Amino acid sequence: MKLESMTAKVRPRSGWEALALGFRMAHHHWRSLWGIWFAVTLIPVLLPLIFFPEYGFWIIVGFWWLKPLWERPLLHFTSRALFGEYPSIKDTLKSLPGYFFVQWFPTLTYRRLGFTRSMDAAVIQLEGLSGQRRSRRIQTLHMQASGAGSWLTLLLFFLHFVVYFNLVLMVIWFVPEHYLEWLLKQLGNKLALESDGIFTLVRELIWTDTVMAVQVSQVLIHYLVISFISPFYVTGGFALYINQRTILEAWDIELTFKQLRQRIDEKEKKRKKSALIASCCLALVLSVGIAPGDSLAEEPEVEKVSIEHEQAKQTIEEIIESEAFNKTVTKKRHFFDFDVEEDKEIADLSGFSGFGKSLAFIFEILLWCGAFGLIVWLIVKFSESKYLSSSFKRGKKKKAKPDVLFGLEINEESLPDSPADEAWTLWQQGECRAAMSLLYRATLFQLIESHHCEFEDGYTELECVRIVDSVVDKNVASFFSELTQSWRVFAYAHQPPGNSLMQSLCLRWNGMFLTPEPQEAS
Amino acid sequence: MLDTSHTVEIPEGIELSLPVASPLERILAYMIDAVVQLVILIIIGNVFSLFGNFGAGIFAVLYFLLNWFYAVFFEMFNDGATPGKKAMGILVVNDDGTPVSWAASIVRNLLRFADAFPGFHLFGVTCMFLNSNFKRLGDLAAGTIVIHRKKEVQEVVIKEVKAEAPDVSLLSDEQSAILHFGERIDTLSKDRCNELTDILAPMLKADSSEKRMNKVLAIANWLRGRR
Numbered sequence: 079m080k081l082e083s084m085t086a087k088v089r090p091r092s093g094w095e096a097l098a099l100g101f102r103m104a105h106h107h108w109r110s111l112w113g114i115w116f117a118v119t120l121i122p123v124l125l126p127l128i129f130f131p132e133y134g135f136w137i138i139v140g141f142w143w144l145k146p147l148w149e150r151p152l153l154h155f156t157s158r159a160l161f162g163e164y165p166s167i168k169d170t171l172k173s174l175p176g177y178f179f180v181q182w183f184p185t186l187t188y189r190r191l192g193f194t195r196s197m198d199a200a201v202i203q204l205e206g207l208s209g210q211r212r213s214r215r216i217q218t219l220h221m222q223a224s225g226a227g228s229w230l231t232l233l234l235f236f237l238h239f240v241v242y243f244n245l246v247l248m249v250i251w252f253v254p255e256h257y258l259e260w261l262l263k264q265l266g267n268k269l270a271l272e273s274d275g276i277f278t279l280v281r282e283l284i285w286t287d288t289v290m291a292v293q294v295s296q297v298l299i300h301y302l303v304i305s306f307i308s309p310f311y312v313t314g315g316f317a318l319y320i321n322q323r324t325i326l327e328a329w330d331i332e333l334t335f336k337q338l339r340q341r342i343d344e345k346e347k348k349r350k351k352s353a354l355i356a357s358c359c360l361a362l363v364l365s366v367g368i369a370p371g372d373s374l375a376e377e378p379e380v381e382k383v384s385i386e387h388e389q390a391k392q393t394i395e396e397i398i399e400s401e402a403f404n405k406t407v408t409k410k411r412h413f414f415d416f417d418v419e420e421d422k423e424i425a426d427l428s429g430f431s432g433f434g435k436s437l438a439f440i441f442e443i444l445l446w447c448g449a450f451g452l453i454v455w456l457i458v459k460f461s462e463s464k465y466l467s468s469s470f471k472r473g474k475k476k477k478a479k480p481d482v483l484f485g486l487e488i489n490e491e492s493l494p495d496s497p498a499d500e501a502w503t504l505w506q507q508g509e510c511r512a513a514m515s516l517l518y519r520a521t522l523f524q525l526i527e528s529h530h531c532e533f534e535d536g537y538t539e540l541e542c543v544r545i546v547d548s549v550v551d552k553n554v555a556s557f558f559s560e561l562t563q564s565w566r567v568f569a570y571a572h573q574p575p576g577n578s579l580m581q582s583l584c585l586r587w588n589g590m591f592l593t594p595e596p597q598e599a600s
Numbered sequence: 601m602l603d604t605s606h607t608v609e610i611p612e613g614i615e616l617s618l619p620v621a622s623p624l625e626r627i628l629a630y631m632i633d634a635v636v637q638l639v640i641l642i643i644i645g646n647v648f649s650l651f652g653n654f655g656a657g658i659f660a661v662l663y664f665l666l667n668w669f670y671a672v673f674f675e676m677f678n679d680g681a682t683p684g685k686k687a688m689g690i691l692v693v694n695d696d697g698t699p700v701s702w703a704a705s706i707v708r709n710l711l712r713f714a715d716a717f718p719g720f721h722l723f724g725v726t727c728m729f730l731n732s733n734f735k736r737l738g739d740l741a742a743g744t745i746v747i748h749r750k751k752e753v754q755e756v757v758i759k760e761v762k763a764e765a766p767d768v769s770l771l772s773d774e775q776s777a778i779l780h781f782g783e784r785i786d787t788l789s790k791d792r793c794n795e796l797t798d799i800l801a802p803m804l805k806a807d808s809s810e811k812r813m814n815k816v817l818a819i820a821n822w823l824r825g826r827r
Binding site for chain 1: 601602619622623624625627628652653655721726732770792797800
């Protein structure tokens with residue numbers, strides 16, 4: 079047994095997780111497992127069924143009772159597949175005589191109904207233990223997590239009948255109606271004939287033997303269900319067995335230790351090798367007396383790299399032109415129209431009475447109150463809402479005006495009476511920044527106050543320009559954009575506008591915004 | 601390499617492996633849930649039968665809710681596990697390992713109906729047994745997966761000996777194997793322990809099996825941080 083070649087991840091698992099591993103094994107090897115199963119079992123089921131179809135019940139019970147034997151080739155395959163050796167169906171069948179009848183008598187008599195049969199099969203078949211050694215071995219293996227093994231047997235047995243009844247149900251759906259009626263009539267006749275009616279009915283539900291065709295199909299359905307479940311049963315039980323051994327014998331630790339050992343050995347070998355090479359080189363150098371030239375050693379390598387580069391390019395192109403990259407797939411989708419007829423039923427309310435009726439009445443009133451309450455609440459909520467009020471009351475109320483725009487304070491108190499003149503004075507005194515900012519602030523203030531431009535706190539200068547463009551007349555807009563431009567150049571690029579430009583801006587400001595003020599004053 | 605986990609790569613490039621729950625546990629969990637539902641149904645049935653036809657109406661509504669939203673309710677408010685799943689130590693998560701979302705939970709539980717076809721869950725059971733992650737139709741549609749709840753790891757005592765550093769630098773797998781050895785030494789026979797430590801002979805530089813075992817224990821102690 080070589081742990082290194084194991085095809086499943088080795089680690090101690092819980093019982094349930096081990097079962098999951100077993101089921102995944104069944105998925106992984108499904109071709110072989112079911113292939114082996116049908117190769118072994120098809121003949122033992124079909125032959126007797128053809129010759130003695132009237133004994134269908136006993137055929138399937140007999141087949142089920144012999145199941146431990148049918149499962150042996152599956153276990154044989156699974157145990158080998160786990161260690162990376164995949165015997166073909168043929169090989170498995172060839173080696174069948176070697177293990178098929180091992181301890182057949184106890185297996186088919188007093189051990190047949192054991193709950194942990196799936197786990198214990200490996201001890202008999204793979205370890206070849208018998209008698210006391212076998213029972214001691216099984217005891218050791220059962221020390222932990224044998225519960226999952228019992229559950230596996232119980233639940234799969236239960237599932238057998240679940241799946242069986244489902245399949246019977248489906249078959250009945252597909253049986254033509256008049257034939258089904260005839261079948262039921264036969265059953266009714268039989269029930270009427272026999273005295274113990276209920277007992278017969280129960281028996282008939284589990285196994286109907288009135289008609290030959292029904293018998294044969296029942297055998298086939300049972301056989302299919304057993305075929306579906308058995309490989310899962312075998313791999314699940316085997317995985318539990320492997321898991322127990324992993325826990326008991328620390329397989330996971332052994333595996334990692336072996337890998338570590340390999341790593342150490344390789345390292346050691348490499349070290350020895352390099353030491354050898356080093357000593358050889360030293361000897362060579364000493365004997366020749368000349369150090370090997372670096373350039374000589376390097377040249378061929380460069381060439382090699384460039385060739386590789388060329389090759390790589392070619393390979394890339396080949397791959398890109400290959401089929402995988404030039405696949406066209408046409409997909410069609412079908413849409414269905416569902417014409418559903420709706421049946422409307424009118425609820426019958428006349429039956430309400432007494433306490434129930436009054437309670438229902440109270441609930442109805444409460445419901446109506448709730449509904450009205452909801453409507454009122456919605457109306458109130460909506461009338462208060464920002465969006466609606468702003469659209470209803472546009473023009474009546476102005477939006478809150480911002481006091482600060484890009485860090486500049488914009489309100490009446492912070493501005494002098496004639497800001498343009500003030501700005502010009504400041505400019506002449508050499509306080510260029512103060513002058514410019516005053517002029518800009520005053521402009522913004524006037525735009526907000528007398529032209530109703532709606533600026534918000536977070537706007538940038540250019541956003542303001544865009545708004546001004548859409549709201550005020552061309553004259554003011556062009557002035558504002560010019561002002562903004564000089565302001566931005568000054569504020570961010572530190573390039574003050576020329577004297578003449580500043581003067582003209584101040585004059586134009588006076589012409590545009592100052593005129594209405596005396597009117598307001600008067 | 602066959603394994604029992606579903607691997608998810610998170611955006612940080614780390615791979616998480618979720619231990620997938622086997623169909624048998626799920627069937628058991630389903631049975632427990634069916635019993636719980638039946639008990640609830642009997643209780644509310646008895647209570648509402650006192651209220652006549654009106655009670656019957658309320659009962660019908662509750663029956664509907666219980667039937668269709670029992671699992672959704674518990675999956676959303678009980679860490680992805682119905683009482684049955686909790687009892688079996690399993691839970692539902694999205695395929696990417698995140699807690700199951702409302703939409704996914706509703707889809708997977710509405711599709712119980714499809715899984716139950718044609719009467720006793722044939723489709724669900726077959727699908728669960730054949731899918732590699734043991735998903736039923738509802739799980740496939742909703743993109744959910746049923747996994748084992750991680751058990752709280754209890755600290756296992758490692759026999760205390762004087763810690764020694766290993767001569768070779770160890771990879772993380774190897775470190776954990778040595779720690780496992782220290783933890784499980786009591787469950788293994790002495791011969792088996794010697795067999796295991798003999799594998800590491802060139803690393804341990806000790807002449808007898810006894811000494812080698814002690815050296816491995818000393819390294820385990822060192823890795824545990826008893827330096």
